[in-house]
Amino acid sequence: MAIIEKLHILRFRNLNNQYLEPNTNINLFIGGNGQGKTNLIEAIYYLGHSRSFKSKNIKDVVPFEKEFLQIDAVVDDVRVLLKKSKNKNTILFNQQKVSSNSKLTHLMPTQIISPDRGFVVGGSPKLKRSYLDWGVFHVNPSILKTYKSYNKALKNTNSLLTNNNNNKQLDHWLDQIAKLSVEISSARVDYIKKLKNTPFIPLKSLIKQNNKFDFLLQSGWTKDTNHLDQESIYKYLIKNRGSFARIKHLNYGPHKATIDYYLNNQNEQLFSRGEQKKLSIFYWIMQVLMLVELNIKPIVLIDDISSELDQEKIDSILDFLIKLEVQIFVTDIGNKPLSLDKKIATIYHIDKGVIVKK
Numbered sequence: 317m318a319i320i321e322k323l324h325i326l327r328f329r330n331l332n333n334q335y336l337e338p339n340t341n342i343n344l345f346i347g348g349n350g351q352g353k354t355n356l357i358e359a360i361y362y363l364g365h366s367r368s369f370k371s372k373n374i375k376d377v378v379p380f381e382k383e384f385l386q387i388d389a390v391v392d393d394v395r396v397l398l399k400k401s402k403n404k405n406t407i408l409f410n411q412q413k414v415s416s417n418s419k420l421t422h423l424m425p426t427q428i429i430s431p432d433r434g435f436v437v438g439g440s441p442k443l444k445r446s447y448l449d450w451g452v453f454h455v456n457p458s459i460l461k462t463y464k465s466y467n468k469a470l471k472n473t474n475s476l477l478t479n480n481n482n483n484k485q486l487d488h489w490l491d492q493i494a495k496l497s498v499e500i501s502s503a504r505v506d507y508i509k510k511l512k513n514t515p516f517i518p519l520k521s522l523i524k525q526n527n528k529f530d531f532l533l534q535s536g537w538t539k540d541t542n543h544l545d546q547e548s549i550y551k552y553l554i555k556n557r558g559s560f561a562r563i564k565h566l567n568y569g570p571h572k573a574t575i576d577y578y579l580n581n582q583n584e585q586l587f588s589r590g591e592q593k594k595l596s597i598f599y600w601i602m603q604v605l606m607l608v609e610l611n612i613k614p615i616v617l618i619d620d621i622s623s624e625l626d627q628e629k630i631d632s633i634l635d636f637l638i639k640l641e642v643q644i645f646v647t648d649i650g651n652k653p654l655s656l657d658k659k660i661a662t663i664y665h666i667d668k669g670v671i672v673k674k
Protein backbone atom coordinates (compact mmCIF):
# COMPACT_ATOMS: atom_id res chain seq x y z
CA MET A 317 0.00 0.00 0.00
CA ALA A 318 1.67 3.17 -1.17
CA ILE A 319 1.17 6.32 0.87
CA ILE A 320 3.39 9.38 0.69
CA GLU A 321 3.67 10.48 4.31
CA LYS A 322 6.09 13.35 3.74
CA LEU A 323 7.10 15.10 0.56
CA HIS A 324 9.95 17.56 0.22
CA ILE A 325 10.56 18.97 -3.23
CA LEU A 326 13.90 20.67 -2.85
CA ARG A 327 14.30 21.44 -6.54
CA PHE A 328 12.02 20.56 -9.41
CA ARG A 329 11.12 23.02 -12.20
CA ASN A 330 9.59 26.07 -10.45
CA LEU A 331 9.15 24.26 -7.11
CA ASN A 332 11.84 25.24 -4.66
CA ASN A 333 12.06 23.85 -1.14
CA GLN A 334 8.38 22.91 -0.78
CA TYR A 335 7.44 20.59 2.07
CA LEU A 336 4.14 18.88 2.79
CA GLU A 337 2.70 16.09 4.85
CA PRO A 338 0.00 14.90 2.48
CA ASN A 339 -3.42 13.66 3.45
CA THR A 340 -3.62 9.88 3.18
CA ASN A 341 -6.76 10.40 1.11
CA ILE A 342 -7.39 13.45 -1.08
CA ASN A 343 -4.96 16.30 -1.66
CA LEU A 344 -6.35 19.10 -3.82
CA PHE A 345 -4.02 21.78 -5.20
CA ILE A 346 -5.60 24.95 -6.56
CA GLY A 347 -3.73 27.51 -8.62
CA GLY A 348 -3.93 29.68 -11.71
CA ASN A 349 -2.19 29.03 -15.02
CA GLY A 350 1.56 28.63 -14.85
CA GLN A 351 1.78 28.46 -11.05
CA GLY A 352 3.17 24.92 -10.77
CA LYS A 353 0.24 22.49 -10.59
CA THR A 354 1.45 20.22 -13.39
CA ASN A 355 5.00 20.59 -12.07
CA LEU A 356 3.85 19.17 -8.72
CA ILE A 357 2.07 16.22 -10.36
CA GLU A 358 5.12 15.66 -12.56
CA ALA A 359 7.41 15.76 -9.50
CA ILE A 360 5.41 13.00 -7.77
CA TYR A 361 5.33 10.99 -11.00
CA TYR A 362 9.09 11.56 -11.29
CA LEU A 363 9.60 10.15 -7.81
CA GLY A 364 7.78 6.96 -8.85
CA HIS A 365 9.47 6.53 -12.23
CA SER A 366 12.75 8.44 -12.10
CA ARG A 367 11.64 10.08 -15.34
CA SER A 368 9.12 12.57 -16.57
CA PHE A 369 5.99 11.99 -18.63
CA LYS A 370 6.51 15.35 -20.30
CA SER A 371 10.11 15.49 -21.32
CA LYS A 372 13.02 13.15 -21.95
CA ASN A 373 15.56 15.85 -21.29
CA ILE A 374 16.71 16.21 -17.69
CA LYS A 375 17.58 19.85 -18.41
CA ASP A 376 13.86 20.67 -18.77
CA VAL A 377 12.96 19.53 -15.26
CA VAL A 378 16.01 20.85 -13.39
CA PRO A 379 15.13 24.38 -12.19
CA PHE A 380 16.44 27.13 -14.46
CA GLU A 381 20.09 27.95 -13.74
CA LYS A 382 20.46 25.04 -11.31
CA GLU A 383 22.52 21.89 -11.69
CA PHE A 384 20.26 19.18 -10.27
CA LEU A 385 16.77 18.24 -9.16
CA GLN A 386 16.05 16.71 -5.78
CA ILE A 387 12.96 15.21 -4.22
CA ASP A 388 12.85 13.56 -0.78
CA ALA A 389 9.91 11.68 0.62
CA VAL A 390 8.77 9.21 3.20
CA VAL A 391 6.77 6.51 1.46
CA ASP A 392 5.43 3.66 3.56
CA ASP A 393 8.05 4.39 6.22
CA VAL A 394 10.89 4.30 3.68
CA ARG A 395 12.94 7.49 3.44
CA VAL A 396 13.47 8.05 -0.26
CA LEU A 397 15.87 10.50 -1.85
CA LEU A 398 16.05 11.10 -5.58
CA LYS A 399 18.74 13.41 -6.87
CA LYS A 400 19.49 13.83 -10.53
CA SER A 401 21.83 15.92 -12.60
CA LYS A 402 22.97 15.65 -16.20
CA ASN A 403 25.63 13.07 -15.33
CA LYS A 404 24.57 11.59 -12.04
CA ASN A 405 21.56 9.75 -10.75
CA THR A 406 21.26 9.00 -7.03
CA ILE A 407 18.47 7.03 -5.43
CA LEU A 408 18.65 6.34 -1.70
CA PHE A 409 16.29 4.28 0.46
CA ASN A 410 16.97 4.94 4.14
CA GLN A 411 20.33 6.37 3.09
CA GLN A 412 21.32 3.17 1.29
CA LYS A 413 22.09 3.36 -2.41
CA VAL A 414 19.50 1.74 -4.66
CA SER A 415 20.82 0.46 -7.96
CA SER A 416 17.71 0.35 -10.10
CA ASN A 417 14.81 2.65 -10.95
CA SER A 418 12.47 -0.32 -10.75
CA LYS A 419 12.84 -0.30 -6.95
CA LEU A 420 11.23 3.15 -6.99
CA THR A 421 8.45 1.99 -9.28
CA HIS A 422 7.85 -0.94 -6.98
CA LEU A 423 7.71 1.19 -3.84
CA MET A 424 5.58 3.87 -5.44
CA PRO A 425 3.13 2.60 -8.06
CA THR A 426 1.65 5.81 -9.47
CA GLN A 427 -1.26 6.09 -11.87
CA ILE A 428 -1.77 9.34 -13.70
CA ILE A 429 -4.48 11.10 -15.68
CA SER A 430 -3.11 14.14 -17.40
CA PRO A 431 -3.81 15.73 -20.75
CA ASP A 432 -0.02 16.09 -21.04
CA ARG A 433 0.43 12.33 -20.95
CA GLY A 434 -2.31 11.69 -23.51
CA PHE A 435 -5.28 9.32 -23.46
CA VAL A 436 -4.77 5.63 -23.97
CA VAL A 437 -7.99 4.93 -25.94
CA GLY A 438 -7.33 6.36 -29.40
CA GLY A 439 -3.72 6.92 -28.32
CA SER A 440 -0.43 5.86 -29.90
CA PRO A 441 0.74 2.22 -29.67
CA LYS A 442 3.72 3.48 -27.67
CA LEU A 443 1.46 5.01 -25.02
CA LYS A 444 -0.70 1.88 -24.96
CA ARG A 445 2.37 -0.34 -24.45
CA SER A 446 3.66 1.91 -21.72
CA TYR A 447 0.33 1.71 -19.83
CA LEU A 448 0.15 -2.02 -20.35
CA ASP A 449 3.71 -2.76 -19.30
CA TRP A 450 3.42 -0.60 -16.21
CA GLY A 451 0.57 -2.85 -15.07
CA VAL A 452 2.33 -6.05 -16.13
CA PHE A 453 5.36 -5.01 -14.11
CA HIS A 454 3.33 -4.42 -10.93
CA VAL A 455 1.61 -7.77 -11.20
CA ASN A 456 4.76 -9.59 -12.23
CA PRO A 457 7.91 -7.61 -11.26
CA SER A 458 10.32 -10.29 -12.50
CA ILE A 459 9.24 -9.50 -16.07
CA LEU A 460 11.54 -6.48 -16.01
CA LYS A 461 14.57 -8.71 -16.56
CA THR A 462 12.86 -10.24 -19.59
CA TYR A 463 12.13 -6.79 -21.09
CA LYS A 464 15.78 -5.84 -20.62
CA SER A 465 17.02 -9.06 -22.23
CA TYR A 466 14.56 -8.63 -25.08
CA ASN A 467 15.75 -5.09 -25.75
CA LYS A 468 19.33 -6.31 -25.81
CA ALA A 469 18.44 -9.12 -28.23
CA LEU A 470 16.56 -6.68 -30.44
CA LYS A 471 19.46 -4.24 -30.48
CA ASN A 472 21.92 -6.98 -31.46
CA THR A 473 19.54 -8.34 -34.08
CA ASN A 474 19.05 -4.92 -35.66
CA SER A 475 22.75 -4.25 -35.61
CA LEU A 476 23.49 -7.56 -37.41
CA LEU A 477 20.69 -6.86 -39.90
CA THR A 478 22.21 -3.46 -40.62
CA ASN A 479 25.88 -4.29 -40.78
CA ASN A 480 26.35 -7.77 -42.15
CA ASN A 481 24.75 -11.11 -42.45
CA ASN A 482 26.58 -13.23 -39.97
CA ASN A 483 23.86 -15.85 -40.06
CA LYS A 484 25.15 -17.88 -37.16
CA GLN A 485 25.16 -14.92 -34.80
CA LEU A 486 21.89 -13.69 -36.21
CA ASP A 487 20.26 -17.08 -35.66
CA HIS A 488 21.39 -17.04 -32.05
CA TRP A 489 19.70 -13.67 -31.43
CA LEU A 490 16.57 -14.62 -33.37
CA ASP A 491 16.30 -17.67 -31.15
CA GLN A 492 16.56 -15.38 -28.11
CA ILE A 493 13.93 -13.06 -29.60
CA ALA A 494 11.54 -16.00 -30.04
CA LYS A 495 12.07 -17.21 -26.48
CA LEU A 496 11.82 -13.81 -24.75
CA SER A 497 8.95 -12.70 -26.94
CA VAL A 498 6.82 -15.62 -25.71
CA GLU A 499 7.59 -14.68 -22.09
CA ILE A 500 6.54 -11.07 -22.70
CA SER A 501 3.40 -12.00 -24.64
CA SER A 502 2.35 -14.52 -21.98
CA ALA A 503 2.75 -11.95 -19.20
CA ARG A 504 0.75 -9.42 -21.19
CA VAL A 505 -2.01 -11.93 -22.01
CA ASP A 506 -2.18 -12.94 -18.37
CA TYR A 507 -2.44 -9.32 -17.29
CA ILE A 508 -5.22 -8.52 -19.80
CA LYS A 509 -7.10 -11.61 -18.59
CA LYS A 510 -6.85 -10.41 -14.97
CA LEU A 511 -7.97 -6.94 -16.02
CA LYS A 512 -11.00 -8.34 -17.78
CA ASN A 513 -11.89 -10.26 -14.64
CA THR A 514 -12.05 -7.14 -12.47
CA PRO A 515 -15.59 -6.60 -11.24
CA PHE A 516 -17.72 -4.13 -13.16
CA ILE A 517 -17.13 -0.59 -11.91
CA PRO A 518 -20.41 1.21 -11.26
CA LEU A 519 -19.47 4.56 -12.81
CA LYS A 520 -22.57 5.41 -14.80
CA SER A 521 -21.18 8.80 -15.74
CA LEU A 522 -18.39 7.05 -17.65
CA ILE A 523 -20.01 3.90 -18.99
CA LYS A 524 -23.45 2.33 -18.87
CA GLN A 525 -23.75 -1.17 -17.47
CA ASN A 526 -25.24 -2.62 -20.67
CA ASN A 527 -22.42 -1.21 -22.79
CA LYS A 528 -19.78 -3.69 -23.77
CA PHE A 529 -16.27 -2.30 -23.37
CA ASP A 530 -13.60 -4.59 -24.69
CA PHE A 531 -9.89 -4.50 -25.44
CA LEU A 532 -7.72 -6.86 -27.43
CA LEU A 533 -4.00 -7.30 -27.34
CA GLN A 534 -2.25 -7.22 -30.72
CA SER A 535 0.93 -9.14 -30.05
CA GLY A 536 3.13 -7.33 -32.60
CA TRP A 537 3.52 -10.50 -34.72
CA THR A 538 1.64 -11.34 -37.93
CA LYS A 539 -1.70 -13.13 -37.68
CA ASP A 540 -0.29 -16.45 -38.97
CA THR A 541 2.27 -16.63 -36.14
CA ASN A 542 1.31 -18.08 -32.78
CA HIS A 543 2.71 -15.44 -30.43
CA LEU A 544 2.66 -17.85 -27.49
CA ASP A 545 4.69 -20.50 -29.27
CA GLN A 546 8.46 -20.13 -29.48
CA GLU A 547 8.83 -22.59 -32.34
CA SER A 548 6.25 -20.79 -34.46
CA ILE A 549 7.97 -17.43 -33.98
CA TYR A 550 11.44 -18.83 -34.60
CA LYS A 551 10.32 -20.44 -37.86
CA TYR A 552 8.74 -17.18 -38.96
CA LEU A 553 11.90 -15.24 -38.14
CA ILE A 554 14.19 -17.62 -40.03
CA LYS A 555 11.87 -17.71 -43.04
CA ASN A 556 11.75 -13.92 -43.27
CA ARG A 557 15.37 -13.19 -42.42
CA GLY A 558 15.97 -11.87 -45.93
CA SER A 559 13.19 -9.32 -45.82
CA PHE A 560 14.29 -8.06 -42.38
CA ALA A 561 17.82 -7.65 -43.77
CA ARG A 562 16.47 -5.58 -46.67
CA ILE A 563 14.80 -3.08 -44.34
CA LYS A 564 17.68 -3.46 -41.85
CA HIS A 565 15.56 -4.01 -38.76
CA LEU A 566 13.04 -6.34 -37.17
CA ASN A 567 9.65 -4.75 -37.71
CA TYR A 568 7.64 -7.39 -35.82
CA GLY A 569 7.63 -8.46 -32.18
CA PRO A 570 6.42 -7.38 -28.73
CA HIS A 571 8.07 -3.96 -29.24
CA LYS A 572 5.34 -3.39 -31.85
CA ALA A 573 2.44 -4.68 -29.73
CA THR A 574 -0.63 -2.56 -29.18
CA ILE A 575 -4.14 -2.76 -27.72
CA ASP A 576 -7.33 -2.18 -29.71
CA TYR A 577 -10.29 -0.84 -27.76
CA TYR A 578 -13.95 -1.48 -28.61
CA LEU A 579 -17.24 -0.21 -27.32
CA ASN A 580 -20.21 -2.34 -28.39
CA ASN A 581 -17.96 -3.85 -31.08
CA GLN A 582 -17.11 -0.46 -32.51
CA ASN A 583 -13.42 0.35 -32.89
CA GLU A 584 -11.86 3.23 -30.93
CA GLN A 585 -11.02 5.18 -34.09
CA LEU A 586 -14.75 5.83 -34.53
CA PHE A 587 -15.19 7.28 -31.02
CA SER A 588 -15.49 10.99 -30.47
CA ARG A 589 -12.72 12.71 -28.55
CA GLY A 590 -15.01 12.85 -25.48
CA GLU A 591 -15.78 9.14 -25.69
CA GLN A 592 -12.08 8.31 -26.02
CA LYS A 593 -11.42 10.38 -22.92
CA LYS A 594 -14.22 8.77 -20.90
CA LEU A 595 -13.14 5.24 -21.83
CA SER A 596 -9.48 6.04 -21.16
CA ILE A 597 -10.42 7.13 -17.66
CA PHE A 598 -12.60 4.04 -17.22
CA TYR A 599 -9.74 1.76 -18.33
CA TRP A 600 -7.40 3.66 -16.03
CA ILE A 601 -9.74 3.13 -13.07
CA MET A 602 -10.01 -0.57 -13.96
CA GLN A 603 -6.23 -0.80 -13.61
CA VAL A 604 -6.36 0.98 -10.25
CA LEU A 605 -9.11 -1.36 -9.02
CA MET A 606 -7.33 -4.46 -10.22
CA LEU A 607 -4.14 -3.46 -8.42
CA VAL A 608 -6.09 -2.68 -5.25
CA GLU A 609 -7.66 -6.15 -5.45
CA LEU A 610 -4.15 -7.58 -5.68
CA ASN A 611 -3.25 -5.55 -2.58
CA ILE A 612 -1.05 -3.12 -4.50
CA LYS A 613 -2.45 0.32 -3.75
CA PRO A 614 -1.30 2.83 -6.31
CA ILE A 615 -0.95 6.56 -5.74
CA VAL A 616 -3.37 8.36 -8.01
CA LEU A 617 -2.50 11.60 -9.81
CA ILE A 618 -5.11 13.69 -11.63
CA ASP A 619 -3.99 16.92 -13.26
CA ASP A 620 -6.41 19.71 -14.17
CA ILE A 621 -9.47 17.78 -13.05
CA SER A 622 -12.24 20.15 -14.06
CA SER A 623 -10.82 20.76 -17.51
CA GLU A 624 -11.04 17.02 -18.11
CA LEU A 625 -14.27 16.15 -16.34
CA ASP A 626 -17.63 17.63 -15.40
CA GLN A 627 -18.85 17.78 -11.81
CA GLU A 628 -20.88 14.56 -12.01
CA LYS A 629 -17.89 12.56 -13.26
CA ILE A 630 -15.54 14.19 -10.76
CA ASP A 631 -17.87 13.29 -7.90
CA SER A 632 -18.39 9.71 -8.96
CA ILE A 633 -14.70 9.06 -9.65
CA LEU A 634 -13.51 10.62 -6.38
CA ASP A 635 -16.19 8.79 -4.40
CA PHE A 636 -15.08 5.55 -5.98
CA LEU A 637 -11.37 6.20 -5.30
CA ILE A 638 -12.10 7.25 -1.70
CA LYS A 639 -13.80 3.91 -1.09
CA LEU A 640 -10.70 2.17 -2.43
CA GLU A 641 -8.66 4.12 0.15
CA VAL A 642 -5.97 5.14 -2.31
CA GLN A 643 -3.99 8.34 -1.89
CA ILE A 644 -4.97 10.97 -4.43
CA PHE A 645 -3.25 14.14 -5.65
CA VAL A 646 -5.56 16.35 -7.70
CA THR A 647 -4.99 19.77 -9.23
CA ASP A 648 -7.52 22.32 -10.34
CA ILE A 649 -7.57 25.85 -11.65
CA GLY A 650 -10.28 26.75 -9.14
CA ASN A 651 -12.70 28.61 -11.40
CA LYS A 652 -15.61 26.73 -9.91
CA PRO A 653 -15.48 25.38 -6.37
CA LEU A 654 -15.26 21.57 -6.38
CA SER A 655 -17.67 19.94 -3.98
CA LEU A 656 -14.87 18.31 -2.06
CA ASP A 657 -15.64 19.85 1.31
CA LYS A 658 -17.85 16.95 2.26
CA LYS A 659 -15.02 14.58 1.54
CA ILE A 660 -11.85 13.97 3.42
CA ALA A 661 -9.63 16.42 1.55
CA THR A 662 -6.71 18.66 2.34
CA ILE A 663 -6.72 21.76 0.16
CA TYR A 664 -3.59 23.67 -0.84
CA HIS A 665 -2.99 26.76 -2.94
CA ILE A 666 -0.11 27.00 -5.38
CA ASP A 667 1.17 30.41 -6.27
CA LYS A 668 4.43 30.91 -8.22
CA GLY A 669 5.67 27.53 -7.07
CA VAL A 670 4.86 28.12 -3.39
CA ILE A 671 2.45 25.61 -1.85
CA VAL A 672 0.36 26.78 1.10
CA LYS A 673 -2.14 24.64 3.03
CA LYS A 674 -5.53 26.31 3.20
Ligand SMILES: Nc1ncnc2c1ncn2[C@@H]1O[C@H](COP(=O)(O)OP(=O)(O)OP(=O)(O)O)[C@@H](O)[C@H]1O
Nearest residue numbers: 329330349350351352353354355376377378379380
Ligand atom coordinates in the same frame (compact mmCIF):
# COMPACT_ATOMS: atom_id res chain seq x y z
N1 LIG B 1 12.96 23.92 -15.42
C1 LIG B 1 12.21 24.90 -14.91
N2 LIG B 1 12.70 25.72 -13.96
C2 LIG B 1 11.94 26.71 -13.44
N3 LIG B 1 10.69 26.97 -13.82
C3 LIG B 1 10.15 26.17 -14.76
C4 LIG B 1 10.87 25.10 -15.35
N4 LIG B 1 10.09 24.49 -16.25
C5 LIG B 1 8.92 25.16 -16.24
N5 LIG B 1 8.95 26.16 -15.34
C6 LIG B 1 7.90 27.14 -15.05
O1 LIG B 1 6.78 26.45 -14.50
C7 LIG B 1 5.61 27.17 -14.86
C8 LIG B 1 4.55 26.22 -15.38
O2 LIG B 1 4.15 25.43 -14.37
P1 LIG B 1 2.99 24.36 -14.59
O3 LIG B 1 3.07 23.75 -15.92
O4 LIG B 1 3.07 23.47 -13.42
O5 LIG B 1 1.74 25.32 -14.54
P2 LIG B 1 0.23 24.93 -14.19
O6 LIG B 1 -0.05 25.47 -12.84
O7 LIG B 1 0.04 23.49 -14.42
O8 LIG B 1 -0.52 25.80 -15.26
P3 LIG B 1 -1.78 25.43 -16.21
O9 LIG B 1 -2.99 25.75 -15.39
O10 LIG B 1 -1.62 26.39 -17.32
O11 LIG B 1 -1.67 24.02 -16.61
C9 LIG B 1 5.97 28.14 -15.96
O12 LIG B 1 5.88 29.43 -15.45
C10 LIG B 1 7.38 27.79 -16.32
O13 LIG B 1 8.14 28.92 -16.62
Ligand SMILES: [Mg+2]
Nearest residue numbers: 353354355620
Ligand atom coordinates in the same frame (compact mmCIF):
# COMPACT_ATOMS: atom_id res chain seq x y z
MG1 LIG C 1 -0.93 22.40 -15.86
